[in-house]
Amino acid sequence: xxxxxxxxxxxxxxxxxxxxxxxxxxxxxxxxxxxxxxxxxxxxxxxxxxxxxxxxxxxxxxxxxxxxxxxxxxxxxxxxxxxxxxxxxxxxxxxxxxxxxxxxxxxxxxxxxxxxxxxxxxxxxxxxxxxxxxxxxxxxxxxxxxxxxxxxxxxxxxxxxxxxxxxxxxxxxxxxxxxxxxxxxxxxxxx
Amino acid sequence: xxxxxxxxxxxxxxxxxxxxxxxxxxxxxxxxxxxxxxxxxxxxxxxxxxxxxxxxxxxxxxxxxxxxxxxxxxxxxxxxxxxxxxxxxxxxxxxxxxxxxxxxxxxxxxxxxxxxxxxxxxxxxxxxxxxxxxxxxxxxxxxxxxxxxxxxxxxxxxxxxxxxxxxxxxxxxxxxxxxxxxxxxxxxxxxxxxxxxxxxxxxxxxxxxxxxxxxxxxxxxxxxxxxxxxxxxxxxxxxxxxxxxxxxxxxxxxxxxxxxxxxxxxxxxxxxxxxxxxxxxxxxxxxxxxxxxxxxxxxxxxxxxxxxxxxxxxxxxxxxxxxxxxxxxxxxxxxxxxxxxxxxxxxxxxxxxxxxxxxxxxx
Numbered sequence: 001x002x003x004x005x006x007x008x009x010x011x012x013x014x015x016x017x018x019x020x021x022x023x024x025x026x027x028x029x030x031x032x033x034x035x036x037x038x039x040x041x042x043x044x045x046x047x048x049x050x051x052x053x054x055x056x057x058x059x060x061x062x063x064x065x066x067x068x069x070x071x072x073x074x075x076x077x078x079x080x081x082x083x084x085x086x087x088x089x090x091x092x093x094x095x096x097x098x099x100x101x102x103x104x105x106x107x108x109x110x111x112x113x114x115x116x117x118x119x120x121x122x123x124x125x126x127x128x129x130x131x132x133x134x135x136x137x138x139x140x141x142x143x144x145x146x147x148x149x150x151x152x153x154x155x156x157x158x159x160x161x162x163x164x165x166x167x168x169x170x171x172x173x174x175x176x177x178x179x180x181x182x183x184x185x186x187x188x189x190x191x
Numbered sequence: 192x193x194x195x196x197x198x199x200x201x202x203x204x205x206x207x208x209x210x211x212x213x214x215x216x217x218x219x220x221x222x223x224x225x226x227x228x229x230x231x232x233x234x235x236x237x238x239x240x241x242x243x244x245x246x247x248x249x250x251x252x253x254x255x256x257x258x259x260x261x262x263x264x265x266x267x268x269x270x271x272x273x274x275x276x277x278x279x280x281x282x283x284x285x286x287x288x289x290x291x292x293x294x295x296x297x298x299x300x301x302x303x304x305x306x307x308x309x310x311x312x313x314x315x316x317x318x319x320x321x322x323x324x325x326x327x328x329x330x331x332x333x334x335x336x337x338x339x340x341x342x343x344x345x346x347x348x349x350x351x352x353x354x355x356x357x358x359x360x361x362x363x364x365x366x367x368x369x370x371x372x373x374x375x376x377x378x379x380x381x382x383x384x385x386x387x388x389x390x391x392x393x394x395x396x397x398x399x400x401x402x403x404x405x406x407x408x409x410x411x412x413x414x415x416x417x418x419x420x421x422x423x424x425x426x427x428x429x430x431x432x433x434x435x436x437x438x439x440x441x442x443x444x445x446x447x448x449x450x451x452x453x454x455x456x457x458x459x460x461x462x463x464x465x466x467x468x469x470x471x472x473x474x475x476x477x478x479x480x481x482x483x484x485x486x487x488x489x490x491x492x493x494x495x496x497x498x499x500x501x502x503x504x505x506x507x508x509x510x511x512x513x514x515x516x517x518x519x520x521x522x523x524x525x526x527x528x529x530x531x532x533x534x535x536x537x538x539x540x541x542x543x544x545x546x547x548x549x550x551x552x553x554x
Contacts, residue, residue, distance in 0.1 A: 069207070070252070070549070070550050071337065071338075077303075078319060081323075082317075082323075109230070111231060114200070114230070117200055121201060143252070146237070147236075147237055148233055148236075149233055150232050168337055
């Protein structure tokens, strides 16, 4: 604390705040407005606008993590390639590092040796982060559900947002899963 | 002083979940060691509890880049155990489907491996588009895009649909042009040539001693092809020769695969022309459940990745024990030998050229 400066007086500042609100209330009364209505409306509007902006940006740039486990990764590659062309809705591009990705597509069966690695990748992703369980194996263990080395679905390890079911699901199915994910985040892009 | 670095198990260039531990000095690799097992799910054990007609669906998931070849390999083992002959037309149809699957697998390899070599993402897009045309053909023949389960003991689940031959010929004509375009695109590219020529050389003797098979072996100058040397189905009647190169480097493996695509296109055309009419439907399911005659059976097939062998000790209704020799597992083991004293960046060129599918190696 510098020499000569008055010590922090909490009561004094409380008084000042009370004084300010009193002044505002008086001036509102003078101009015929009810107290606090204007400010409340303003802050609501800004919140709504900023949330809308963020959601608008978020659903248009869902970048998946380039992370193929097994068979379903083939269809995931098809999803990103010429015929489906998911990029037109902003579902690409596939990022090589979890720190730049928003969505993790778990495409394949989850073994006991792979589960900790997947959890670690998920924790390295920035929030908000989403998980799509792609295919039977990631949903429930699929045909391997009784194997000694398989975890029956990625939802035992991570919170899953959307499931895409099939063995393997068609690329169109992953596209539909991403549209569902957009609904969850807030609003779908209409064509 | 050497440094030990870890690559994977999640890495954009490892084609699945493979972990590599590399000892490097500067940029030179002293030793690189693959650690596998991240996809192990015990498929050999699981099929011991499945009836014979239930298991092809499990086998297809071994090599998911070429599911049809493993589907057929398992069915072939069961046929040997049961002592069943494959119907004449079914043999021709199987050859057509297997060769189409080989083209699709090699196209997938070309796209992904070239992508590792320096962001040839255009080529990846082209390859996936062309592969999709073959997948549509196979979908019309079996009803599924990826896991067909189209083979049944003694024949097929369903015969080829009407109009398949015409559609296939159109696709093959188109592919023939496209493959020439890919070759021109890549071989005129100095980056691609620089990164493949003379990189990752595997000599003839070493290739034989390491036990590698398939295009990796043929690129080292050994003309061994199970389709020719241990001919099954109608491969003996069709004229083709194993495609070989003598250099044994990454470029040779690329060339062998491109020549195999051309050879497969010829094979499919030939087989479509000479295919006889008749019945191709396999045994009814109730006959499959009644049992295997022989106690032991084995079959070997040329899958797109190399020679796959299955050995089965048969119980009447399900395998007592099934052993799989997966080509990827053996080819991947050669990585330590090939990638010795190369540059770190070239490890991925070599790994890509081996055409690994981790589901196949981990079983």
